[in-house]
Amino acid sequence: MIDSQTLLFISPEIILTILGLLILLLDLIFRERGHAALPWVAVFGFALSLAAILYIWGASRLVFADMYAIDTFALFFKLIAVISGIVITLVSIDYLRNRTPNKGDFFTLFVFSVLAMMFMASATNLLMIYLSIEFLSYTSYLLTGFLRNDKKSNEGAIKYFLFGAITSAVMLYGLSLMYGATGSLNLTEVASLFAATSDNSLRALGLVATALVLAGLGFKISLVPFHMWAPEAYEGAPTPVTAFLSVGPKAAGFALLLRLILTALPALQEALVPLLGVIAIATMTLGNLIAIQQTNVKRMLAYSSIAQAGYMLIGVVALNLTGNSPFSGLNGVLIYLFAYLFTNLGAFICVIAIEDATGITDIPQYAGLIKRAPYIAALFVFFFLSLAGIPPTAGFIGKFFVFASALREGFIFLAVVGVINSVVSVFYYFNIVRASFFQAPTDATPIRLSPVVTAALTVTAVVVLLIAVYPQPLFDVTSMSMAMLGVAGK
Numbered sequence: 263m264i265d266s267q268t269l270l271f272i273s274p275e276i277i278l279t280i281l282g283l284l285i286l287l288l289d290l291i292f293r294e295r296g297h298a299a300l301p302w303v304a305v306f307g308f309a310l311s312l313a314a315i316l317y318i319w320g321a322s323r324l325v326f327a328d329m330y331a332i333d334t335f336a337l338f339f340k341l342i343a344v345i346s347g348i349v350i351t352l353v354s355i356d357y358l359r360n361r362t363p364n365k366g367d368f369f370t371l372f373v374f375s376v377l378a379m380m381f382m383a384s385a386t387n388l389l390m391i392y393l394s395i396e397f398l399s400y401t402s403y404l405l406t407g408f409l410r411n412d413k414k415s416n417e418g419a420i421k422y423f424l425f426g427a428i429t430s431a432v433m434l435y436g437l438s439l440m441y442g443a444t445g446s447l448n449l450t451e452v453a454s455l456f457a458a459t460s461d462n463s464l465r466a467l468g469l470v471a472t473a474l475v476l477a478g479l480g481f482k483i484s485l486v487p488f489h490m491w492a493p494e495a496y497e498g499a500p501t502p503v504t505a506f507l508s509v510g511p512k513a514a515g516f517a518l519l520l521r522l523i524l525t526a527l528p529a530l531q532e533a534l535v536p537l538l539g540v541i542a543i544a545t546m547t548l549g550n551l552i553a554i555q556q557t558n559v560k561r562m563l564a565y566s567s568i569a570q571a572g573y574m575l576i577g578v579v580a581l582n583l584t585g586n587s588p589f590s591g592l593n594g595v596l597i598y599l600f601a602y603l604f605t606n607l608g609a610f611i612c613v614i615a616i617e618d619a620t621g622i623t624d625i626p627q628y629a630g631l632i633k634r635a636p637y638i639a640a641l642f643v644f645f646f647l648s649l650a651g652i653p654p655t656a657g658f659i660g661k662f663f664v665f666a667s668a669l670r671e672g673f674i675f676l677a678v679v680g681v682i683n684s685v686v687s688v689f690y691y692f693n694i695v696r697a698s699f700f701q702a703p704t705d706a707t708p709i710r711l712s713p714v715v716t717a718a719l720t721v722t723a724v725v726v727l728l729i730a731v732y733p734q735p736l737f738d739v740t741s742m743s744m745a746m747l748g749v750a751g752k
Contacts, residue, residue, distance in 0.1 A: 268325050271332040273314040274340055275380050281307030282373040289366020297365045301355045304369045308347045308376070315340050320742070328448055329387035331521075334742045338596060339383035339517040342603055346510050347376040349607050349722070352714050354502040357618050361409060361500065368408055375401040375510065382514040386525065388437045388447040391518060395433070395478055398511055399426050406499040406507070418498025425491040429481035436474025440526075443467045449526035456529040468530055473537065475522070482515035485575065486544040489568045496564035501617055504560055505610035508567045509603050516574060516599060520592065523581065531581065538579045539676055546572025546683045553690045557625050559613055562690060566649060567606065569687060573664055574598050576676055580667040591667040596740040598660030601729050605648040605657050608722035611715060612638050612645065619709045625694055630703025637716070638709065639698045641723055646691035648726050651684045656729035659736075 269276070284307070285300055292299075315337050323332045351372065358365055378398035385391045403426065407419025441447055443464055444455040456468055480488035496504045523531055549569030556562035577595035615638055616631070617623055632639040648657035661684065668677040711719075729736055 268323075271318055271321055271323055271325060272330075273318070274311040274344070275377060277307060277311040277314060278373055278377040278380070281311075282370050282377065285366060285373060286370045289370070294363070300365055300369050301351050304351045304373060305348055307373065308344050308351065312341070312344045312348070315344065324386065328450070329390045330384045331386045332384065334739075335521070336380075336384040336517070338739060339513055340380045342513045342599065343376045343379040343383070343510065346506060346513075346603060346607065347372070349611075349718055350502050350506050352718050353505070353611050353614050354500075355714060356712050357500065357502055357614055364408075368405070371401050371404050371408075372506070375405065375506070379510055379514040383517040385518065386449050386521070388441055388449070388452075391522075392434060392437055392478075395482065395518070396430065398482070398514060399430065402507060402511060405503045406495050408500055408503065409498075412498065414494075414498035415500070416498070418495040422491045422495040425488070426481060429477045429488055432474050433478025433481075436471045436477070439467060439471035439474065443471060449522065452526040453528060456527065465530065465533075468527070469533055472522075472527060472530060472534060476519075476537075476541075479515050479519050479522075480541070482511045483519070483571050483575075484512065484568050485541055485571055486548050486568070489545070489549075492568060493561045493564045496567070497558055497560045497623075501560065501610065501614045501623075504563075505607055505614070508563065508606050508610065512567070512571060513599050513603065516578075516595060519578065520595065523578065524592070535579055538575060539673065542572050542575035542579060542676065543679050544572075545569065545575060546680060550683045550686045550690075553687070556690070559623050559625055559628070559694065562625065562694075563606075563609065563613070566687065566691075569683060570602055570606070570649070572683070573661060573680055574602075576668050576673070576680055577664040579676060580664075580671040580673055582667070582671060589663060589667040589670045591664075591671070593737075593740050594660070594663035594665075594667045597663050597733075597736060600736060600740075601648070601656030601660040601726070604722045604725045604729075605645055605655070608641065608719060608726060609645040609649065611719050611722065612642050615711055615715050615719070616709060618715075619711075620705075620707075625697060627704070628694055628697045629701035630706070631698035631709075633703055633706060635709035635711070637711070637719070641719055642698060643695055644723060645726070646695065650688045650691055652688075654727070654730040656726040659730055659733050 285303060288300060288303065319337055320334060321332050325332060358368060362368065375398060378394055378401060381394035381397060385394050403419055403423045406422050407415050409415035440452060444452045446452055446455065456465065459465065477488060484492045496507060499507065546569045549565045549572060553562050553565035556565060574595050577591045577598065580591035582590045648655035651657045651661035665677045665680055
């Protein structure tokens with residue numbers, strides 16, 4: 263029987279479960295009359311879940327037969343999930359108004375997507391890992407194809423589903439091999455068995471199993487070569503969903519990847535480094551080079567998102583489980599993820615505001631944006647500076663810690679490739695800036711922002727700046743998360 267303390271520890275998940283069912287029920291009862299209230303119900307529910315996360319912050323407990331971890335590491339990613347839920351719900355209000363009558367279905371699916379992210383962050387069991395990834399995958403497929411009369415939305419969802427089905431099968435096979443090699447589903451027991459064995463064939467089987475599991479995690483994170491679904495899905499999905507896909511599943515995927523490596527596979531970490539390093543180089547290089555060629559802003563940001571995953575993976579390669587330096591790799595990944603959350607959401611909110619007012623998503627049509635929407639144009643510059651890792655922005659802080667971790671661990675070539683790719687990214691980011699500031703507009707009609715979108719843009723921009731000028735609170739939070747996984751940090 264579940265005790266009251268366990269209920270308290272899983273209260274963020276309970277709140278979102280009730281919230282999703284409540285939105286579905288309200289939609290059934292009130293139909294179109296209740297559509298205006300549904301996003302605000304969702305925001306209120308997310309806020310309650312956020313309060314619950316903050317209330318239990320610092321907890322450390324395994325529940326449900328050690329299948330589910332309540333620790334600061336998991337809570338850090340749940341914080342990311344709920345913040346993304348609040349922001350994206352707010353910017354969806356105007357975007358969905360004239361695009362779909364099924365708003366209740368949309369917000370229900372979205373709440374359950376955020377809930378799936380929470381499950382992924384806390385999973386400490388091979389079966390729980392698989393189920394939580396599938397939960398997030400299926401809700402994401404439905405959200406991607408939510409605009410039923412839009413051919414691009416349908417095409418993106420179908421490609422997303424087909425790639426997801428293949429990588430899911432490969433990952434399941436890898437998980438079954440890992441279970442067969444160790445005889446356990448528990449990550450801690452898997453780690454003990456791999457550490458205790460002297461059988462090289464068993465360790466080789468563990469490496470093969472891990473490589474197959476990486477297919478499923480690489481799909482969620484959009485690592486090369488599991489990225490091919492991203493451009494079509496990002497372009498076809500409703501733009502708020504695209505914003506969610508660029509931050510939500512990626513963060514959850516990194517949560518699982520880090521927990522898997524640090525909890526279950528520390529004995530195999532050294533052997534995994536070359537594979538992860540090659541994937542990191544391929545991911546950031548391919549993402550940046552193909553982004554240069556894009557003329558659609560959503561596809562450009564899709565490839566940018568792929569490249570950003572490559573930078574984060576550098577931190578995973580540079581993980582140091584024994585040192586007491588803040589440049590431990592893990593610290594860099596956590597800082598980068600939090601900075602990336604607000605930076606990428608801010609960039610996508612700019613895209614959403616322009617698309618909602620004008621319907622345009624092609625970069626050449628952004629010509630003269632400074633005259634039509636000076637606030638958006640100015641923030642575009644700021645968010646692109648952050649994505650490129652230029653100070654004073656949160657993106658600079660994230661890249662600084664990731665690259666410094668690589669240098670500290672001797673991965674000089676990896677850090678150099680990362681810096682070169684960051685320089686390359688400036689070209690396509692500022693292609694939009696060039697059109698916005700230095701080309702004449704074809705339509706001089708001013709673009710007006712709703713108060714909600716304006717507030718969301720302002721908040722994301724302020725946070726991106728605050729992380730750069732006063733990063734200490736974020737350092738403290740990430741250090742607590744590191745300590746929960748046994749990694750020292752200052």
